[in-house]
Amino acid sequence: MVIAIAGASGSGKSTLVRALAQRIKNTETMYFDDYRQNYGNLTKDLQNLRRGNHITYPEDNGQINARKVIILEEPTGRTRKGMSDKIDFLVYINLPLEVSLARVLLRSIKQSEDKDINAFYEAIGPQFEPKFTEEKPTKLMHILVWQLEMYLKQHRQEYLVDHETNLKDADLVVDGLKSVDQLIMEITEELITRFDLDITSNSIPGSLRRA
Secondary structure (H helix, E strand, O other), X not given: OEEEEXXXXXXXXXXXXXXXXXXXXXXXXXXXXXXXXXXHHHHHHHHHHHOOOOEEOOOOOOEEOOOOEEEEEOOOOOOOOOOOOOOOEEEEEEXXXXXXXXXXXHHHHHHOXXXXXXXXXXXXXXXXXXXXXXXXXXXXXXHHHHHHHHHHHHHHHHHHHHHHHHHHHOOEEEEOOOOHHHHHHHHHHHHHHHHOOOEOOOOOOHHHOOO
C-alpha cells in the first residue's frame, strides 16, 4: 500500500511523512526530491516494492525491503506521469501560498547557519548573473533572490494548478495550518476507517487505538 503526501513547497510534507511513519507499523518512507536526477526510477521502484521486491534507494544506496505500507512525499500527487496507479491513498496539505513561501524563506535562513547552504548555493549558482560575493551571508542572499524570482516566474502558477488538481484527486484534504499532531490524528483516523491499518498506540488517542 502506498500513502502519498502532496502539497506545495513549505507545506510540511516531509515532516508529515516522518511523523506518520512513526504512527503506522511496518512502513518505509520515500521522498520525491531523492529522485530528481531520474524521476522515472521512482515509479519503477514503487512498482517493484508493490510487487514485493526490494530496491536500492538513490539517496544513500541503502536497501529498502517491501513492507506493508510505503509513505511517499510526492508534491503533485497523482498527476505526475506514471504515478496515478501507484498511490492508494492521497493526502493533500491545503495551505495558503503566502504561508508556504514564508516557511520556505525561513527554512533557508535557518539553514544558512549550517553546511546545507553550500550545497544549495552550488545547485542554483549557475542560474545567476554575479550579484554578490562568496561570503556566507551573500550566499544566503543568492538563495533568497532565486526562491523569490522562481516563485513569481514559475512556482506560484504551478502550485495553483496543483492545488486545484489535488483538491479533486485527494482522498483526504487536511488544513496545513493545524499542528502536526492534529494532522496525524485526522489521517490515522481515516486510515483506520478505510484500511484498518495497524497504528501504534503512542501519541494516538484512545478512540484510535487498536485492541
